Amino acid sequence: MKKTGMIAFIVVFCVLALLPFAANAVSPKAPLELDYNTPAINMLEEHKCIEDTEFMKSSHMQLLDQWRNDVVRNGDIVYTATDGTRYEKSLDDTCLACHSNPEDFCDRCHTYEGVEPFCWDCHNSFGLWREDANNEALWQDYVSQVEGGQQ
Amino acid sequence: MTAQQHSERSLTRRNFVKAGAIACASGLFALNGCTLEEVKHSQLESDFKGIESKQYGLAINVSMLDALGGQEFIDTIIAACHSYHNVPQIDDPKHSIDWIWTQSYEEAFSDIASTYVDEKTASYAYPVMCNHCTDPQCVRVCPTQTTFKRPDGIVMMDYHRCIGCRFCMSACPYGARNLNFMDPRPYVDKATMNPGYPTRSKGVVEKCTLCYELIDQGSVPVCVQAAYGCITFGDLTDENSEIRQVLAQAFSIRRRVELGTGPNVYYIFDDSALYTNAFTGGEGTLFEEDLLEGGE
Numbered sequence: 001m002k003k004t005g006m007i008a009f010i011v012v013f014c015v016l017a018l019l020p021f022a023a024n025a026v027s028p029k030a031p032l033e034l035d036y037n038t039p040a041i042n043m044l045e046e047h048k049c050i051e052d053t054e055f056m057k058s059s060h061m062q063l064l065d066q067w068r069n070d071v072v073r074n075g076d077i078v079y080t081a082t083d084g085t086r087y088e089k090s091l092d093d094t095c096l097a098c099h100s101n102p103e104d105f106c107d108r109c110h111t112y113e114g115v116e117p118f119c120w121d122c123h124n125s126f127g128l129w130r131e132d133a134n135n136e137a138l139w140q141d142y143v144s145q146v147e148g149g150q151q
Numbered sequence: 152m153t154a155q156q157h158s159e160r161s162l163t164r165r166n167f168v169k170a171g172a173i174a175c176a177s178g179l180f181a182l183n184g185c186t187l188e189e190v191k192h193s194q195l196e197s198d199f200k201g202i203e204s205k206q207y208g209l210a211i212n213v214s215m216l217d218a219l220g221g222q223e224f225i226d227t228i229i230a231a232c233h234s235y236h237n238v239p240q241i242d243d244p245k246h247s248i249d250w251i252w253t254q255s256y257e258e259a260f261s262d263i264a265s266t267y268v269d270e271k272t273a274s275y276a277y278p279v280m281c282n283h284c285t286d287p288q289c290v291r292v293c294p295t296q297t298t299f300k301r302p303d304g305i306v307m308m309d310y311h312r313c314i315g316c317r318f319c320m321s322a323c324p325y326g327a328r329n330l331n332f333m334d335p336r337p338y339v340d341k342a343t344m345n346p347g348y349p350t351r352s353k354g355v356v357e358k359c360t361l362c363y364e365l366i367d368q369g370s371v372p373v374c375v376q377a378a379y380g381c382i383t384f385g386d387l388t389d390e391n392s393e394i395r396q397v398l399a400q401a402f403s404i405r406r407r408v409e410l411g412t413g414p415n416v417y418y419i420f421d422d423s424a425l426y427t428n429a430f431t432g433g434e435g436t437l438f439e440e441d442l443l444e445g446g447e
Binding site: 072074118121122 | 301303307310311347351352363364
């Protein structure tokens with residue numbers, strides 16, 4: 001009697017523990033689709049982030065953490081990418097300049113993976129910047145202003 | 152049940168230990184697949200040499216600020232700073248946040264203000280802010296190293312680390328720090344805000360950072376840019392710097408020096424520029440009205 005009770009408990013425990021895996025095997029999550037359709041990305045000749053996609057996918061959080069400490073604590077503001085291009089270490093001015101749709105890019109993946117970084121508490125002030133950047137006409141104005149200022 | 156039967160049915164101590172060891176080993180092996188690989192990428196290393204050792208400071212010419220419009224003119228400087236840094240405009244004095252604000256002579260210099268001070272000195276408006284002290288008490292008390300002294304003398308804030316304990320606010324003798332008691336974003340004016348600059352969040356202390364981001368880019372602080380030469384910025388340890396030249400030529404005071412924190416914001420009393428050719432264009436003395444028009 002004692003023995004059968006024990007076996008029943010083990011079986012029930014195993015079934016419960018494996019249930020999430022079984023559920024995933026039967027109906028896996030819909031594959032994640034990120035939105036790369038922003039004016040700045042569309043204007044790029046080669047659709048490439050500052051580093052290769054594999055590195056950005058796996059290690060963007062370490063990169064951003066490093067940037068944060070570099071800029072805020074060490075005054076180190078220039079990032080030299082593997083291909084030699086130099087970028088400003090800035091979430092607002094570099095990352096979000098291209099990924100001006102963080103709700104369809106950053107947030108979508110973070111929600112999918114169940115992580116909640118608190119970048120937007122301070123950065124991406126009001127999303128005003130992205131509203132402008134997603135507006136094609138305003139974006140063109142901005143680009144011509146910047147180009148005009150450089151000449 | 153005899154002792155003999157009992158030992159046949161159940162685990163001996165020896166077998167129990169063995170089974171435990173095997174279970175632990177297999178568990179460790181299984182968990183090994185779950186740990187993240189440590190990222191070792193050359194891109195996370197930087198060849199930046201670090202900030203040069205200096206002591207940045209400001210020299211504020213209150214006589215010239217007064218000549219250019221006094222409180223009215225200083226308000227434009229404050230507005231430039233606050234809109235650049237997305238400082239919330241909260242009317243309730245219990246919650247208000249300021250990076251620069253003005254005080255009277257008696258308030259700003261309570262330790263040295265004499266009873267019978269001359270009318271001119273007493274009438275000036277004195278812009279006050281973080282003094283970027285040489286020996287900052289806020290840095291000494293901060294439990295999380297949120298606020299720290301950069302090698303170039305800026306007393307810096309790393310808002311990411313602030314836990315809102317307000318020790319620094321108690322320690323600062325100048326009242327230069329404010330806590331965000333509520334989410335500051337609704338109080339930032341959307342019309343004048345700087346979308347490229349972050350805001351702060353609730354429960355974080357903020358103050359003037361001497362525009363470290365502009366200094367790192369080789370520029371000067373916003374207040375200096377907005378002050379038409381009334382505020383001089385520079386390295387106080389370099390005797391050839393502009394700020395040292397300015398300080399060498401005029402009478403200046405600092406706030407609450409006796410406390411030993413070594414404030415690095417100097418207040419200069421020097422209106423001689425009003426009578427020089429540089430300001431008048433070689434046409435004699437300029438009146439205040441003309442200066443005001445020129446300033447706008």
